[in-house]
Amino acid sequence: MSKPTVHDIAREAGVSLATVDRVLNSRPGVREKTVKRVKDAVQKLGYTRDIYAANLARQRRYEFVFVLPRGPSQFLVALRDAILETAAGPLSDRANIRILSAPYSDPVAVDKVFRQIEQEQVDGVAIMGNETPMVRDGIARLKARNVVVVALVTDQTNSARDHFVGIDNTAAGRTAGVLMGRFVGDRAGKVAVVVNTMQARDMVQRRMGFDDVMAERFPHIQVLPSVEGRDDHELTARVTEQCLRLNEDVVGLYCVGAGLRGVTQVLRGRGQAHDLVVVGHDLTPHARDALEAGVVDVIINQNAGHIARSAMRVLRAHCDGVEVIASQEKIRIEIVLRENLT
Known part of the structure; x- marks a missing residue:
């Protein structure tokens, strides 16, 4: 039996293909009753979207920004390298990835980075920073523009961020x-x-x-x-x-x-x-x-490479409205002794 298509959904719900497209992509302009009919049809038919094909058809590209502290920490160097490595790999398909940085202790510089991002067309931001009122307010402004926000390494619990990537x-x-x-x-x-x-x-x-x-x-x-x-x-x-x-x-x-x-x-x-x-x-x-x-x-x-890859997957998932696979994105605590160095 062939997989259900958007044509099948339109036929089952009694609506046009354009209406199905609006509902599947969460665009406005569709009455609630119609949205319910389309979603009921999706559930009844067992339809699963091919997100990659849909984004390819729409020529969609993701615009992702990673915001990191600026400093001499070797962990920050490793995390930056891991992000750049991820940006050059398959997870970055149809995605533009940039890294911006500001000193931990300079609130003016941090605010400047947020203001810069707000002036651009950005789909998602992954940020590692101290949990300060300025960072919280910057995240709130991004969320008001429907930008996906992921906290890296250190959480922003009191903010409107969408997800945290890091160890417990x-x-x-x-x-x-x-x-x-x-x-x-x-x-x-x-x-x-x-x-x-x-x-x-x-x-x-x-x-x-x-x-x-x-x-x-x-x-x-x-x-x-x-x-x-x-x-x-x-x-x-x-x-x-x-x-x-x-x-x-x-x-x-x-x-x-x-x-x-x-x-x-x-x-x-x-x-x-x-x-x-x-x-x-x-x-x-x-x-x-x-x-x-x-x-x-x-x-x-905590594995910097896993953090970078997980952040990329989580940003994509939230942008596409699909579920994050919790087990895949769990960053594990590793105990390293001289005896198990590799």
């Missing part, structure tokens, strides 16, 4: 807590915590997950207040040095985000490169070197 950061923090507690063992002492910024939701969620596990399962270990490196390796080194100088009984260090280079620099300089249990995030080139040298004990990783 609370679970990642809990994982870090279990690993830290197990590696420290029965030793009593303190754990230092170095974050990029507590304005980023991923940092907050990881810290909360970490604290919960440490309090529940390892009460003999005291977790110190977070110190912020603000994506600046020299600042990270200074605040880490100060924290360790003021707390001589530190037995572990949790580097929650960017800043591992500054942390390991201090540990080597103080002769503590192998004294503390160090847990970090993201398998960057520096993290790999630190694992191999035994300065870092474990890295909790």
Whole structure:
């Protein structure tokens, strides 16, 4: 039996092909009763749209923009490279993909990027940024123009974004807590915590997950207040040095985000490169070197390539009005030790 077509839908619903096209593409100008008749016909006939063929017939091209923070983070470099690699692959068929960037801490520059996008014909935007009122308002303006918005790596929960692509950061923090507690063992002492910024939701969620596990399962270990490196390796080194100088009984260090280079620099300089249990995030080139040298004990990783590909698929799905395949887009938490480096 042949697959149902739009002609079959029009015949079943008693409407024109033009009306069927308007309903299938969610265009205005069709009465609600007619829309219902068309949708009922679609369900009765078991019609499934060939989105690729439909977009090809309409000569549709997607216009996607990725907005990333500007900074020295090796993870950002890896994510940018992964986006460019995805843009050159099959997922970018009939799509134009650009990357714009602005410094984390410059609200004027962030707003300028949003204003630039608003002046263009854009179908979807994937953004990685701190959850600030300015970013939230920028997302709201994009949504008012029917632009699909995806949050990358760190969520924008209080915004109108359509989807989040990244690991479960609370679970990642809990994982870090279990690993830290197990590696420290029965030793009593303190754990230092170095974050990029507590304005980023991923940092907050990881810290909360970490604290919960440490309090529940390892009460003999005291977790110190977070110190912020603000994506600046020299600042990270200074605040880490100060924290360790003021707390001589530190037995572990949790580097929650960017800043591992500054942390390991201090540990080597103080002769503590192998004294503390160090847990970090993201398998960057520096993290790999630190694992191999035994300065870092474990890295909790999220695959930048998977994030880039997932964001592209999610943007397409939302633009086409089709369901996102949740299992395919789940970004998994990877635990990397020196023993399983590849």
